[in-house]
Amino acid sequence: MKYSHIVKKHMEKLYDGVCTIIEYDKQQGLLNDTVEVIKGEQIPCRLSYQTIKSAQQSETVAQSNQIIQLFLPVDVEISAGCKVIVEQEGKTQYFYCAGETAVYGSHQEVILELEKRYI
Numbered sequence: 001m002k003y004s005h006i007v008k009k010h011m012e013k014l015y016d017g018v019c020t021i022i023e024y025d026k027q028q029g030l031l032n033d034t035v036e037v038i039k040g041e042q043i044p045c046r047l048s049y050q051t052i053k054s055a056q057q058s059e060t061v062a063q064s065n066q067i068i069q070l071f072l073p074v075d076v077e078i079s080a081g082c083k084v085i086v087e088q089e090g091k092t093q094y095f096y097c098a099g100e101t102a103v104y105g106s107h108q109e110v111i112l113e114l115e116k117r118y119i
């Protein structure tokens with residue numbers, strides 16, 4: 001058994017959420033010439049959050065940045081700019097794929113950006 005298969009098996013045990021991946025395809029006749037197309041549903045995944053304290057201090061508060069990372073199986077296709085809906089621990093969150101994926105033999109990682117939703 002290859003090393004990557006062993007790591008993959010253990011990574012899959014950590015997936016505690018599922019996600020839906022939605023891409024935008026061009027289609028004629030629509031207002032903005034794009035339509036949402038579901039590329040995958042119920043994909044096992046895991047979200048990871050990392051907060052980085054920034055040295056920048058404004059007059060009111062210190063600024064901090066949060067990195068949101070999504071771990072997925074290798075065989076899932078996800079492209080930059082697509083929409084990702086994650087259900088984990090009873091909570092549904094909406095994100096955009098902020099960059100290209102980092103693909104490893106056991107899993108892939110992608111940085112997400114929280115979708116700004118106005119109520």
